[in-house]
Amino acid sequence: MAAVAPARRTKRRSVPVGRILLLGFFLLFVLWPLYWMFNTSIKPSDDYLTVPPVWFPTAPTLVHYEAALFAYRGLDGLINSLIISLSATVLSALFGTLMAYSLARYNTGGQHLSFWVLSQRFLPPIGIVLPVFLIYRGVGLYDTHIGLIIAYTVFTLPVSVWMMFAYFRGMPKSMEEAALVDGCTRWEAFWRVAVPLAAPGIVAAAVFAFIACWTEFFFALILTSRTAFTLPTVFRAFIGFQGAQYGEAAALAIVSLVPSIALGVLAQRHLVRGLTLGAVRG
Amino acid sequence: MQYTATISRMKAAGAPPRLSGFAQWADRHFKWLLVAPAVLLILALSIYPLLFSLVVSFINYDFQVPGHAFVGLKNFERVVFDPVARWSLLLTAWLSGVSVAIEFVLGLLVALTMVRGFPGRGVIMSILIVPLFISPVIVGQAWTLLLQRPFGPTNYILTQLLGQEVTIGWMTEAPWLYASLIIADVWQWTPFMFVILLAGLTAIPPNLYEAAELDGVNAWQAFWAITLPHLAPMMLLALTFRLLDAIRMFDTIFIMTGGGPGTRTYTASYYLYTVGFTQFHLSQATAGSWLFLVFTALVVTLLVRRLLKAEPV
Structure with a gap:
């Protein structure tokens, strides 16, 4: 096989110029805004409006990071984002795994229940957030960490449930059945046998839940104000600016995108399942 | 390999363990107990708000005007x-x-x-x-x-x-x-x-x-x-x-x-x-x-x- 194949291939394979150009162009398109944002974040304010623009800052500075984190309360937003995203992630992964196991192994509620959960994923947030805002004001959850944690848990549940649903369906039942035969309760078969085996799937689901919470803006915009505001909402301070805060906006963006990109790239093996709610195995 | 360890532990403990009344009830309704937290959360923060907003859309709801006609x-x-x-x-x-x-x-x-x-x-x-x-x-x-x-x-x-x-x-x-x-x-x-x-x-x-x-x-x-x-x-x-x-x-x-x-x-x-x-x-x-x-x-x-x-x- 191996001896025959190369001869065939080399005849047809010339340098694919079109492909390289397309891929190169697209890579540039992806990287360029990121580079410019980084460049802006370390550029002294004097370099903002020069013609031609300063492509490589010669005197990099961290003043914008300092201002973004402290003067614009970016650090408070960062801490709030961490608390809220981590809490919601844990709850979502936990409740999502519980429900997914029941759906996968006991077919609980048939297709109606699973599709009901799925449909929640496609509800436009504007339809939910208005009444939630009114309810939260009534019960004192407006602008609290708990309030946003609950909202984020619910908003990430459909993805957690469906990712884990697909994961459990792809896992052989035999070990849990053996455990049941040997006298385990259903809970033990789930908690001690199925959950450890599904750990990689649970971690992947949790990573995507975390990224979803970390990058979420709309709920945070409406359900928080001075206390529980998250990192993305801090960017409101830079809207309509006239030149003075470009660096601060860029610096805060860099701080905010590092954790979610790092996690996302680490979990990229599960990306296709995450994006399609488990419908497609990557 | 945890499952074999678990099972051998169970076997070592002898016959199927006696379950208390609550544990038996929980085991019987196991599948519903598992879905309960997620379903209740979605009901509370998605379905209830939706119904609430349906009510709001048929009445006059304004922070300034008292009463909801x-x-x-x-x-x-x-x-x-x-x-x-x-x-x-x-x-x-x-x-x-x-x-x-x-x-x-x-x-x-x-x-x-x-x-x-x-x-x-x-x-x-x-x-x-x-x-x-x-x-x-x-x-x-x-x-x-x-x-x-x-x-x-x-x-x-x-x-x-x-x-x-x-x-x-x-x-x-x-x-x-x-x-x-x-x-x-x-x-x-x-x-x-x-x-x-x-x-x-x-x-x-x-x-x-x-x-x-x-x-x-x-x-x-x-x-x-x-x-x-x-x-x-x-x-x-x-x-x-x-x-x-x-x-x-x-x-x-x-x-x-x-x-x-x-x-x-x-x-x-x-x-x-x-x-x-x-x-x-x-x-x-x-x-x-x-x-x-x-x-x-x-x-x-x-x-x-x-x-x-x-x-x-």
């Missing part, structure tokens, strides 16, 4: 006959349609270049998916930095490339600001199409292409005869998922144009947000969001249900 369909009428509402719905359909179409074509082209292995593919893959993990707010911010006059370098680059002075108001002038919003959306979501379509492409058995090659079929014919039919379900899935997210478009608009100039870049979500939270016509906003919800629900039931049902995994 029943007003029938008045709130719905106000939305339906508001030209801004109609404009925003139209713009939502138009913007999301164009963005998703560009993302689809570009994503497919890039996926086709990445099907076969080559040195550096892993690194390139990791770079290409980065936009998916960035908050749309930051994406809007990044493109604002590139496009906004006089700071952004885009006009300067275009001037150099075209050899004539370019002074486009990317964030303020009518056709260009739509282009800006679409570019930001395309930048963030083309990787979505790319990742899903690539998964679909790599799942096509390579021997189909080898057989076609032996039969003297050229690459273009192979694409129409093999790639397209095999990829079709995946294309439909990617398009549906993306479209359902695209019609919510809000964050980039909030950051980049603020809906302006005037109401030129109002999308459905942005319109409902301003009605509810800057004008405080909460009843009108909930009525409008119910209309939008019904609209989305129709799309969901028509497309998503059928898509996922067929997939046994």
